Amino acid sequence: MSIHKLTLYELHKKFTAGEVTATEIVRAYGLRIGQVExxxxxxxxxxxxxxxxxxxxxxxxxxxxxxxAPMMGMPLAIKDNICTEGxxxxxASRMLGNFVPPYDATVIRKLREQGYLLLGKTNLDEFAMxxxxxxxxxxxxxxxxxxxxxxxxxxxGSAAAVAADxxxxxxxxxxxxxxxxxAAFCGVVGLKPTYGRVSRYGLIAxxxxxxxxxxxxxxxxxxxxxxGAIAGHDPLDSTSADVPVPDYMKALKKKDLKKLKIxxxxxxxxxxxxxxVEQAVRAAIExxxxxxxxxxxxxxxxxxAAVATYYVIATAEASSNLARYDGVKFGLxxxxxxxxxxxxxxxxQEGFGPEVKRRIMLGxxxxxxxxxxxxxxxxxAVRTLIRQDFDAAFHEVDLIxxxxxxxxxxxxxxxxxxxxxxxxxxxxxxxxxxxxxxxxSLPCGFSQAGLxxxxxxxxxxxxxxxxxxxxxxxxxxxxxxxxxPVIR
Amino acid sequence: xxxxxxxxxxxxxxARLELTESxxxxxxxxxxxxxxxxxxxxxxDTTGVEPTATVLGQVNVFRPxxxxxxxxVERAVANAPESADGFFVVPKIIEDRQPL
Numbered sequence: 001m002s003i004h005k006l007t008l009y010e011l012h013k014k015f016t017a018g019e020v021t022a023t024e025i026v027r028a029y030g031l032r033i034g035q036v037e038x039x040x041x042x043x044x045x046x047x048x049x050x051x052x053x054x055x056x057x058x059x060x061x062x063x064x065x066x067x068x069a070p071m072m073g074m075p076l077a078i079k080d081n082i083c084t085e086g087x088x089x090x091x092a093s094r095m096l097g098n099f100v101p102p103y104d105a106t107v108i109r110k111l112r113e114q115g116y117l118l119l120g121k122t123n124l125d126e127f128a129m130x131x132x133x134x135x136x137x138x139x140x141x142x143x144x145x146x147x148x149x150x151x152x153x154x155x156x157g158s159a160a161a162v163a164a165d166x167x168x169x170x171x172x173x174x175x176x177x178x179x180x181x182x183a184a185f186c187g188v189v190g191l192k193p194t195y196g197r198v199s200r201y202g203l204i205a206x207x208x209x210x211x212x213x214x215x216x217x218x219x220x221x222x223x224x225x226x227x228g229a230i231a232g233h234d235p236l237d238s239t240s241a242d243v244p245v246p247d248y249m250k251a252l253k254k255k256d257l258k259k260l261k262i263x264x265x266x267x268x269x270x271x272x273x274x275x276x277v278e279q280a281v282r283a284a285i286e287x288x289x290x291x292x293x294x295x296x297x298x299x300x301x302x303x304x305a306a307v308a309t310y311y312v313i314a315t316a317e318a319s320s321n322l323a324r325y326d327g328v329k330f331g332l333x334x335x336x337x338x339x340x341x342x343x344x345x346x347x348x349q350e351g352f353g354p355e356v357k358r359r360i361m362l363g364x365x366x367x368x369x370x371x372x373x374x375x376x377x378x379x380x381a382v383r384t385l386i387r388q389d390f391d392a393a394f395h396e397v398d399l400i401x402x403x404x405x406x407x408x409x410x411x412x413x414x415x416x417x418x419x420x421x422x423x424x425x426x427x428x429x430x431x432x433x434x435x436x437x438x439x440x441s442l443p444c445g446f447s448q449a450g451l452x453x454x455x456x457x458x459x460x461x462x463x464x465x466x467x468x469x470x471x472x473x474x475x476x477x478x479x480x481x482x483x484x485p486v487i488r
Numbered sequence: 489x490x491x492x493x494x495x496x497x498x499x500x501x502x503a504r505l506e507l508t509e510s511x512x513x514x515x516x517x518x519x520x521x522x523x524x525x526x527x528x529x530x531x532x533d534t535t536g537v538e539p540t541a542t543v544l545g546q547v548n549v550f551r552p553x554x555x556x557x558x559x560x561v562e563r564a565v566a567n568a569p570e571s572a573d574g575f576f577v578v579p580k581i582i583e584d585r586q587p588l
Contacts (some may be wrong), residue, residue, distance in 0.1 A: 102563040196544050209542050238549040239542065308526045319503060326504070328576050333569030340579050341504075349506035354514075357505055361496070361515055362522060364503040374525060380539030382532050387540060420521050436543030461543075 003028035007486075008074060008169040008222040011268065015073045022055035022073040022117060025225065029075045029119055033166050036487050041141045042161035044080045044150075045088050046120040050243030051075070054117050055068050061115075070229045072115035077167035080121035081128055082213065083202035084108050087118065091204050092136035095331045095351030105202020106237065107213055107230045114229060119167050123157030126353045127322065128178055128206045130154050131425055134416045135355040143185060145451055145483040149409040152182030156218045159186040163485055166322060169217040169226050173203055175210045176310055177429025180441035183216055184404035184454025187443045187485070190216045190472070191223045194461045195436035198227075199234030207317035208239070210310075210433040219481050220442060220472040224248035227464065243462050251465035252472045257291040260470060263298035263397035268428055274407040277346045280445030280453040281403045289298075291473050296397055300389045305382050306431040311423055311428045312366050312379035313434070319363025325351060358419060383434050390435040394460045399470055402428055404454035432458055440467045443480040452480075489523035491516060 003011065003025055014020045030048065035042060053322060058073060078084060081091045083101035085108075090096045104112060110384040111118075127136035131158035141157045143149040144164040151160040155172030159182035162170050172179040174192040183190025191214045198213045205211065215226035230251065233242040264285060269278060289295050327333035327347030334346035352360070366375035406425060415422040432439045435460055444455035455474070459467040475481060496516050500507045507515070561574040570577040 072520075099567055102559055102566060140550070235551060239544060239546070241544060302532065305529055305532055308529050311522065312526055312529075323504075327569060328578055329565075332570070336578065340581055343579055344504040345506035348504055349508075357507070357511065358515060358518060360503050360505060361499055362519060364493075365495075365519065365523075366526075368499065368502060375523075377539060378529050378534060379526075380541065381534035381537040382529050383540040384537050385534065387531060387543065419518050420525060423522070423525075433516045434540075483587035 004032040004165040006168070009125070009225050011168050011236055012070065012074060012225070016068050022058045025073060025075050026051050026055040026117060030452040033119070036164050038165060039142065039147055039487055040144055040160050040164045040166065041139065041164050042122055042157045042164065043077070043120040044090055044138055046155065047118045048085055050087065050279060051117050051119055053252050058115050058117075063373045069114035069398045070225060071111050073117060075117045075119050075168050076111065077119050077122045077158055077161045077170040078108065079124055079155050079170070079172045081124060081173060081204040082108060082171060084118060084203065084376065087121065089121065089204070090138070091127050092124045092138055093351065093353070093356070094137045095325050097137070097332065099330055101202070103202065106199035106234045108202065110230055122155070122161050123168060125154040125156070126356050127204070127318070128154040128173055128175055129318070129355050129359055131177070131181060131422055132410075132416065133157060134412065135353055137353055140412065144487050145187060146373040146409070146449075147487070148411055149451065150185065150412060152185035154178040155216060156182045159183050159188055159190065162186070162188045162216050162218060164487055169215060169222050171213055171230070172216045173211055173213050174433065174465070175207050175314060177426050178283060178432050179214050180218060180404050180429050180439060180454070181426070184452065185409040186478070187452030187483070188216060188218060189220055189223045189443070190441045191227060191464070192432065192439050192469070193227060193231065193464060194241070194260050194438040196239055197438070197462065197464065198231050199237040199240045199245070201234055201236040207314040208321065209317060213461060218346065220468060221249075221252060223440065224340040224468045226253055227287060233337060239421040241462070246465055248465060248468055254469055255473050255476055257288060257293035257470055257473055260293045260399060260466070261296055261397040262288055262293045262470070263296050263393055263400045265298050265303065265393070265400060265402060267300050267303035268402040272406050272455060273403065274447070276447040277403050277405070277453050279406060281455055284444040284455045285401055287474060287477060288470065293470070298393045298396055298400065300393060300431070302382065302386045302389050303427070305347065306386060306434060307424055309379045309382045309386065309434060310426070310430040311362065312375050313383060315359040315363030316367050316376050317363070319360045319367065322356070322360055346381045360441065384402050387433055390437055397467055398460070400458040402456045404428055404441045404456045408451035408453055428456060437461055438467055440471050442471050442475060444478070445480060446483070489525065489527055490520050
């Protein structure tokens with residue numbers, strides 16, 4: 001039995017049955033990471049020593065009896081913008097290169113209380129700003145399916161780690177597609193929960209009205225399993241919703257889609273969509289129909305406005321959130337500065353990379369006197385129109401099905417010199433964040449070049465169960481998840 | 489929307505960002521391109537449309553005003569670039585003056 005090849009839920013069952021110990025799990029993943037990490041570069045920090053200690057402590061606390069906390073003994077990778085007490089959390093930025101959080105994010109506290117094993121912290125675009133991990137201050141991660149291609153971003157390290165079997169599952173964060181797009185590029189499952197479903201306390205803020213933590217996993221069952229372990233109301237996050245957490249695993253009992261109405265928005269199949277992607281997504285829609293779903297054409301007429309709306313709102317919020325990096329309370333401080341203003345200016349010059357600076361500049365511009373109404377106010381109003389489009393669609397259908405990305409994974413450097421082109425590639429994922437609704441990305445085929453293609457299902461707020469049920473039925477009726485990358 | 493290098497310099501100062509000459513040149517071009525794309529939002533009529541600040545519809549979330557355990561001082565300052573006696577150290581802010 002190769003432990004690293006098991007899904008999270010398979011490993012959980014074996015662990016609970018006493019067929020595998022935490023120490024064996026840590027050893028197996030240590031070997032696997034040793035084999036492939038030099039090629040994939042998924043991790044910023046590997047918790048090699050502390051994970052061994054965690055496993056020993058767990059073994060000692062168990063003393064012969066088996067407990068069934070869902071994540072007990074489960075080896076997970078965590079995106080490096082989620083605070084882990086005592087383990088460096090860098091946000092892939094020079095600014096936080098030496099930052100060791102004095103507290104755990106709420107999702108980490110929940111996992112720790114269940115006895116999870118932290119394998120390490122995964123790479124991302126600096127401060128989660130990007131779609132390729134090329135903006136990481138520590139160098140990019142690589143796509144396990146083709147090392148010349150990006151893994152996507154910003155949670156590219158998490159998606160690559162899951163695809164390369166360097167962890168059983170991972171957490172990512174999604175502000176404009178940062179869980180779903182890398183999941184699609186790496187051929188794994190990524191779930192962005194409803195805004196408010198998962199506490200963001202301890203998630204280093206990028207755009208507070210959009211950010212959400214979610215699972216990146218080997219299959220849909222694992223996504224349901226891990227979401228259940230991290231979801232729920234948190235008094236420490238005033239934007240977390242006081243909505244009961246259902247048993248997401250129960251959503252997987254039904255294997256058909258009878259009585260489900262599924263909408264296909266014409267706007268998501270417009271020009272610019274790669275033919276391989278279109279073919280795979282169209283075939284998936286036929287499969288959803290064969291499973292008993294009723295397919296209906298719908299409209300999301302303001303889809304074209306999403307990129308512009310997003311890049312005003314997200315950068316405005318980011319420029320405000322990132323004002324805290326001033327070289328005083330934590331993080332980098334520039335040396336040889338003449339006064340406090342000079343210290344601020346130089347610290348931020350040295351600490352931030354080009355994309356972060358670009359977004360701070362854009363956000364500051366759209367919030368500045370004389371431009372606020374024309375840009376920020378306008379974008380907030382258009383955001384309302386985009387939400388209204390989703391509200392109207394969800395009166396007609398239970399789910400919306402779309403591609404995740406216009407193309408499969410691109411090569412390094414293909415878009416990094418042209419920020420607007422990079423932004424436009426987020427077109428299919430960002431309206432979901434603007435509307436605050438949940439969405440899942442799951443594999444639905446491969447391009448002719450052998451790169452994975454993702455299918456996106458979008459649901460009503462707090463109806464993750466419907467998403468998971470449909471995703472599971474589709475996954476079980478197809479074979480995509482069986483294919484694994486050969487890393488070379 | 490074309491923006492000028494002077495506007496870039498002004499915004500950089502507001503954002504407390506020191507930029508190199510090549511960054512200024514790049515941002516002048518790139519921000520102009522991005523803002524031109526953003527201007528496509530003008531085609532959407534938003535007369536009378538309420539802006540969305542949050543999707544949850546929450547207004548204020550209150551908690552009881554009670555003292556709770558918090559980080560001890562030494563851990564709160566542990567990540568500071570410079571600290572002394574439990575305080576954050578910054579460069580001198582107040583100018584020296586001749587004694588009256």
